Amino acid sequence: MNKTYCPSLTEYKRRLSREVKIGDLPMGGLNPIRVQSMTTVDTMDTLGSVEQTLRMVEAGCEYVRITAPSVKEAQNLLEIRKELRRRGCTVPLIADIHFTPNAAELAARIVEKVRVNPGNYADKKKFDVIEYTDSSYAAEVDRIRERFRPLVQICKQYGTAMRIGTNHGSLSDRILSRYGDTPLGMVESALEFLRLCEEENYYDVVLSMKASNTQVMVQAYRLLVQKLDEEGLQPYPLHLGVTEAGEAEDGRIKSAVGIGTLLEDGLGDTVRVSLTEAPEAEAPVARMLINRYTHRAEEASPISVVSYQLPVVGQESDADSASRNGTDNQQLSTDNSPINPFQYHRRDTHEVLNFGGLNVPRVITDLSRLPRLEYADLRAAGHLYSSFLDKFQMSDLGADYIYTGERPVPFMLPNGLREIVTHTAWLDAGRRSEHYPLLTIDSYMADNPQLHPELNFLLMDLATLDAKLLAQLRTERRVVLVLETTNVHAMPEMRQAFFALIRAGVTSPVVVRRIYSMNNPAQTQLDAATDVGGLLIDGLGDGISLCTDLLPAHDQEALLRDIDGFNQLSFGILQAARTRMSKTEYISCPSCGRTLFDLQETTAKIRLRTDHLKGVKIGIMGCIVNGPGEMADADYGYVGVGKGKIALYRGQEVIKKAVPEERAVDELIELMREDGKWVDKEVLEEPVAG
Incomplete structure (x- = not known):
C-alpha cells in the first residue's frame, strides 16, 4: 500500500499545492495559509451582512463565505458586494451552494469563489438504499456531468474559483451504495466532480473533506492527497475544517485535534474553524492554529532515526552487539510509516494493570509542584471533597492517577484514584504497594532494578530508545512508558518514538506527557490538542499527562488553577479524538x-x-x-x-x-x-x- 500523504513525517515541510487565484488574494502555492469564516446573518439582509463581514475582516478573516440557498440570495450577493466595495472592503466573497445549480450559476458571475457540496449538488440524497450496476452508476455520473458542466464553464469564463467541499454527513445515495459512509467515499465523491472540472480544462479548484468525527476527517484528507498523487492529478490546495465542531472549549479542542493534526504534516492552504459562536470569534482561533508553523522549520530540532536489530533467540542479540559496538544494524527511513494513516487502528499493547490492552486511555494529573497537598486540593484532579460528609465524590473528569513526585500524599486517597511517585520516594517509603514508581532510564537499566510487581512507569524520549532498551522492553510486562519531548516539532518526534516501538515489537503501553505554560490558556489549549490529539487520531497513546511549567514558588491557587485546567483539557482531548467519551x-x-x-x-x-x-x-x-x-x-x-x-x-x-x-x-x-x-x-x- 502506498502510505505517502505528505512531504515528510519528520521535517516540517508544507505540501506545495497549485496556486488558485481568489480575487486579489491567491491561495496555495507559496502563499501563507489563509483564514476564512462564514456570515450568520440572513443573506437578504444586505446591510446586516455587510456589517458582519466588516467585523469578520477586522478579526482577521481573509475570505468570507455567504450562504446562497436559492436564486434570490444569490442575486443579493451583488448588492452585498457593491456595498462592501463602496466602503473600501475588497475581501473575496464565497457563495455557499447546496442544492440549487441555478443559484450557483448566478453566484459564479458575482463573487470570487463558489463552494459546492458534491453530495447535494445535482446528486440524489434521499437516504434510499439503491443497488447500482456499473452501467447505472455511470449513467448517474453522466447526468451529473450535464448539470455540473454549465457551472464549470461559467467559473472558467468569469475567473471564479470553486471549492468542491465534501461533507461526511451528506454523501449521496449513489456514493453510499458503493463506498459506504467512509473516508474513501468522501474522497471519491470529490474526485468525480474534480475529473469533470479537468475535462473542461478548469483548474481553479480547492478541495475539502469535512467531518465532525476528527478521525474520519483526518483520514479523508490524507487519502485525498494520496489519491491525487496516485491518479496524476494536480496538487490542488486544501481547505481544512472540522464541521459542526461546537462551541467554547470543546469546539476549539475538537478543531485543533483535526486541523492541527494535518497542519503538523504540512497539509492545508486555508483554515476555517467552525464554532457555534459569532463568526468573528472564529478567525482568531484559526490564526492561532496557523501561526504555530510560521517558523516551525527553522525552530525544530532534527528527528533522529532509531536503529535496531531484533534479537535472535538462543544467541547474543544483535541489539546488544550494536549497542556495544556503536554500529547501526538496521537503518529505517523516518518517513516509512508502520501504521495505516487512512484507517484507525489502536496500537496493539499488552495490559499493565489498567493501562493498555482494551482499557481506555488514562489521565494522570501532575500535582508534584504543589508545595503542600490537602484533601480539598484533589479537586484539581476532578476528585471533590466534602468536609460535611467527610468523603470524596469523583466528577466525570476525575483523573485516574496523580503524580506527586518526591512528596507522597499524607492521607488516604479516594477510591478509584492511584498515586505515582519517584522511584527514590517509593524506595524510601518501603516500596508501598499502593504507590507506583516512576523510573529514569538509568535506574531501570541498572542491574536488578527494584520494581513494583504490578506497575512501573519509565520516563523516556526518542533519543533514549536505543537498541539495548528496545530489546529489554520486548519482554517487559510490568512497565508503562512515559513519553516526552522538548522538540518544537513535538507531535512528529513522539510519533517516531511510537513507530520505533512498533517496528521493534514492543507492546508496552505509552503515556504521552507534555509540559506547557498557561500564560496564554487559549494558545496552550490548541497546542496540547494538536500535539497529543494528533497521536491519538492514529491510535497512538494509552494515557495523557499535561503538566504546568509553574514552579512551586508560585502561590498554591495559581498552581491549582493550572492543574485543574490541564486535567479538564486532558479529558477534552481524549473525547475530541474519539478515544474516551467522558461527557456529553x-x-x-x-x-x-x-x-x-x-x-x-x-x-x-x-x-x-x-x-x-x-x-x-x-x-x-x-x-x-x-x-x-x-x-x-x-x-x-x-x-x-x-x-x-x-x-x-x-x-x-x-x-x-x-x-x-x-x-x-x-x-x-x-x-x-x-x-x-x-x-x-x-x-x-x-x-x-x-
Whole structure:
C-alpha cells in the first residue's frame, strides 16, 4: 500500500499545492495559509451582512463565505458586494451552494469563489438504499456531468474559483451504495466532480473533506492527497475544517485535534474553524492554529532515526552487539510509516494493570509542584471533597492517577484514584504497594532494578530508545512508558518514538506527557490538542499527562488553577479524538443565513438540561440542509425545519417532524427517556470544598 500523504513525517515541510487565484488574494502555492469564516446573518439582509463581514475582516478573516440557498440570495450577493466595495472592503466573497445549480450559476458571475457540496449538488440524497450496476452508476455520473458542466464553464469564463467541499454527513445515495459512509467515499465523491472540472480544462479548484468525527476527517484528507498523487492529478490546495465542531472549549479542542493534526504534516492552504459562536470569534482561533508553523522549520530540532536489530533467540542479540559496538544494524527511513494513516487502528499493547490492552486511555494529573497537598486540593484532579460528609465524590473528569513526585500524599486517597511517585520516594517509603514508581532510564537499566510487581512507569524520549532498551522492553510486562519531548516539532518526534516501538515489537503501553505554560490558556489549549490529539487520531497513546511549567514558588491557587485546567483539557482531548467519551458531546453547526433559530441560545439551553449525560452525542442543526447529514455521528438530533418548528431525530431517523420550539427540548429528553438513555442529575447534599 502506498502510505505517502505528505512531504515528510519528520521535517516540517508544507505540501506545495497549485496556486488558485481568489480575487486579489491567491491561495496555495507559496502563499501563507489563509483564514476564512462564514456570515450568520440572513443573506437578504444586505446591510446586516455587510456589517458582519466588516467585523469578520477586522478579526482577521481573509475570505468570507455567504450562504446562497436559492436564486434570490444569490442575486443579493451583488448588492452585498457593491456595498462592501463602496466602503473600501475588497475581501473575496464565497457563495455557499447546496442544492440549487441555478443559484450557483448566478453566484459564479458575482463573487470570487463558489463552494459546492458534491453530495447535494445535482446528486440524489434521499437516504434510499439503491443497488447500482456499473452501467447505472455511470449513467448517474453522466447526468451529473450535464448539470455540473454549465457551472464549470461559467467559473472558467468569469475567473471564479470553486471549492468542491465534501461533507461526511451528506454523501449521496449513489456514493453510499458503493463506498459506504467512509473516508474513501468522501474522497471519491470529490474526485468525480474534480475529473469533470479537468475535462473542461478548469483548474481553479480547492478541495475539502469535512467531518465532525476528527478521525474520519483526518483520514479523508490524507487519502485525498494520496489519491491525487496516485491518479496524476494536480496538487490542488486544501481547505481544512472540522464541521459542526461546537462551541467554547470543546469546539476549539475538537478543531485543533483535526486541523492541527494535518497542519503538523504540512497539509492545508486555508483554515476555517467552525464554532457555534459569532463568526468573528472564529478567525482568531484559526490564526492561532496557523501561526504555530510560521517558523516551525527553522525552530525544530532534527528527528533522529532509531536503529535496531531484533534479537535472535538462543544467541547474543544483535541489539546488544550494536549497542556495544556503536554500529547501526538496521537503518529505517523516518518517513516509512508502520501504521495505516487512512484507517484507525489502536496500537496493539499488552495490559499493565489498567493501562493498555482494551482499557481506555488514562489521565494522570501532575500535582508534584504543589508545595503542600490537602484533601480539598484533589479537586484539581476532578476528585471533590466534602468536609460535611467527610468523603470524596469523583466528577466525570476525575483523573485516574496523580503524580506527586518526591512528596507522597499524607492521607488516604479516594477510591478509584492511584498515586505515582519517584522511584527514590517509593524506595524510601518501603516500596508501598499502593504507590507506583516512576523510573529514569538509568535506574531501570541498572542491574536488578527494584520494581513494583504490578506497575512501573519509565520516563523516556526518542533519543533514549536505543537498541539495548528496545530489546529489554520486548519482554517487559510490568512497565508503562512515559513519553516526552522538548522538540518544537513535538507531535512528529513522539510519533517516531511510537513507530520505533512498533517496528521493534514492543507492546508496552505509552503515556504521552507534555509540559506547557498557561500564560496564554487559549494558545496552550490548541497546542496540547494538536500535539497529543494528533497521536491519538492514529491510535497512538494509552494515557495523557499535561503538566504546568509553574514552579512551586508560585502561590498554591495559581498552581491549582493550572492543574485543574490541564486535567479538564486532558479529558477534552481524549473525547475530541474519539478515544474516551467522558461527557456529553454536542455536534452543533456554526450559525449561517439559513438558520431557523438562535443556535447559541438553543445550544446553551440544551446543554443546561443534558450536560450530565456521559457519552451521549446530540446534534443541534439550524436547518434541514445541515440536518440529517451533518449529524451522521449523533445519537439524537434537534433540527430546524421551519420558523418555530423543530424535527427530532434518533440517529438518521426523523422521529417527530414539526415540534413547536418551546416544547422541543422537553420532547428530546422524553425521546432519550424512552430509549433508556436518560438519567436525572444528581443533587449534591452539600457544595464540595473549593
